[in-house]
Amino acid sequence: MAGTGTQAFWIDAAHGGTQERYGEQLRRWRHAFAASEGEPAVAGVTLDPRHFALAAWEVATRPVADSPYVRRHPRVLDATCHRPEQAPGLMAVVELATPAPVKLPEGWAGWQRQDGGDGTYTAPPYERPTALSTLELRVPLGVERLPTPTHARASGLPNLDDAQAALETLVAELNAVVTPFLRELDGVRTESPMPEWLRTQIEADKATAETAGGRAWRYVPAGDGNRLEIDGERGVEAIGFHHDDVLQPVEAIHIALHDPADVVARCQAELALLAEHGRDCQECSSGSPCTTVRRLATGYHLRPGWRDEWAG
Structure with a gap:
């Protein structure tokens, strides 16, 4: 999956070695995949699709020195996934940078695009009067599409293929919901055929x-x-x-x-x-x-x- 057009999220497969680096992060953060009490597990690794997908997402989006394995649109300020209390599925919370709902007075600044890189939306320096508007999307995610992890090939170590499959599912689910908002914010229209x-x-x-x-x-x-x-x-x-x-x-x-x-x-x-x-x-x-x-x-x-x- 490549980051082409208007997408909210994509897996960084365009640069060589990114999947191998993600595999290294999985080994480093293997404790995130440790089975909780009552969960099915093999060799200490959870076989619960929700737990496994959440851990795979956290490792892929963690702000480490290298660029994250799951990349995002410049307007996406934050994207987290968690299990809501008293709910069977997952919940994603995505925060988008949006234009101010009112015209800003003279001297006030809003979001600005960071030079170079991916053009992420950032706040101006603290010494400037600033008004920042955000849109928080709370996206319920069903568990029926999440892949079931397979037996770990090594004790305590999650399989890279299983983590990749979980990420692809989460990215597809989130793009279906978040991308239409980005198209509206960026003025991109999907034309009727x-x-x-x-x-x-x-x-x-x-x-x-x-x-x-x-x-x-x-x-x-x-x-x-x-x-x-x-x-x-x-x-x-x-x-x-x-x-x-x-x-x-x-x-x-x-x-x-x-x-x-x-x-x-x-x-x-x-x-x-x-x-x-x-x-x-x-x-x-x-x-x-x-x-x-x-x-x-x-x-x-x-x-x-x-x-x-x-x-x-």
Whole structure:
């Protein structure tokens, strides 16, 4: 797992030797994995998924000389996991640096980004008037997804693979909850796939119409030949004879009204409307298609890939 995009936490696998250093920390802090009274254990190491995961997280996030094995977004000031009293699962408490809820008076400072490194949010020097706002997230974590530790390979020493699996589970659980808050704070929007799907449908219709010649078709009624003229040299004959394999007049009229020229013109108008809303519409620019785009998309709701929630 790499620290790409907006994530709250990630395991530092980008630098060589980080997992080996984490293994060294496990040996150094093996006492954190010692089984408590009443817990299942082998060779002195707990087999309780909650206890094991908490210890693995503590060792991975401990502020040691080397960089922690689990790294975090610059806005994450602190992240701890513990067992709440009278609750079966785990509780994570994550503290985020947030903008001040009010405009700060002149001369006051807020959070600042630390130069270099990962740009962690830090407080200004103590001699400056400072107003710091934080958001505390209390995240209940279920135990059903936590892996069960295996037998220790050495007496009293937790297995590195088990600790890695516990960390991956906790990181995934926390990212699912915390990352949306970070996206809002950093102004990152998760765009709906609907506008792109709609654009694909429109462009496909336009390409088909252009391949068909892009010309206007005309229905010629019975008195003048009862045919559908495609161009000056081609046409469909024997319309309206009520056989199973020929067109009836109303079908020919419908086709003529939706000929390649008409489809190209309609698609051009819809693409222009879609581009205008993607560029100039405040609601669309936030990543959520507006009512106009949603209504436009419902005209294609019979196409493959349509989702009912897009109707809005």
